[in-house]
Amino acid sequence: MNGEHAAMRAKTRAKLPGWTPFEWQVIGEGAGILLTGGVSRTLKSGPRKGKPTWDPPHEQVFVSAAEIIAFERRYERKTGKCAMCDGTGQVWAGYKVGEGHRYRPCSRKGCEGGTLAVTA
Numbered sequence: 001m002n003g004e005h006a007a008m009r010a011k012t013r014a015k016l017p018g019w020t021p022f023e024w025q026v027i028g029e030g031a032g033i034l035l036t037g038g039v040s041r042t043l044k045s046g047p048r049k050g051k052p053t054w055d056p057p058h059e060q061v062f063v064s065a066a067e068i069i070a071f072e073r074r075y076e077r078k079t080g081k082c083a084m085c086d087g088t089g090q091v092w093a094g095y096k097v098g099e100g101h102r103y104r105p106c107s108r109k110g111c112e113g114g115t116l117a118v119t120a
């Protein structure tokens with residue numbers, strides 16, 4: 001399951017126009033992802049100037065694992081790219097203070113540098 005794909009699904013369902021997620025929460029050991037978001041605006045002053053902020057109201061949208069899998073299947077059929085790594089060949093492996101985000105090569109079977117050699 002890819003959080004970006006969940007966000008793309010959730011955007012089509014959120015009631016707030018211009019809804020953007022800022023929090024992802026995995027529910028029920030992989031049953032789906034609950035996204036919290038709102039309408040973002042750019043801060044004009046202060047120490048976080050230029051960064052986005054989300055004023056209330058916030059809206060939560062739940063995207064089930066089955067929906068994300070269906071979305072990823074369609075993406076792969078359409079683009080021929082691996083949905084697990086978004087066609088980059090690298091997947092996110094965690095975050096460590098001082099080191100930043102870490103990535104590892106995509107372990108999806110048939111994925112060669114992000115392109116699917118064999119499509120299921």
Ligand SMILES: [Zn+2]
Nearest residue numbers: 082085106111
């Ligand atoms: Zn891949």
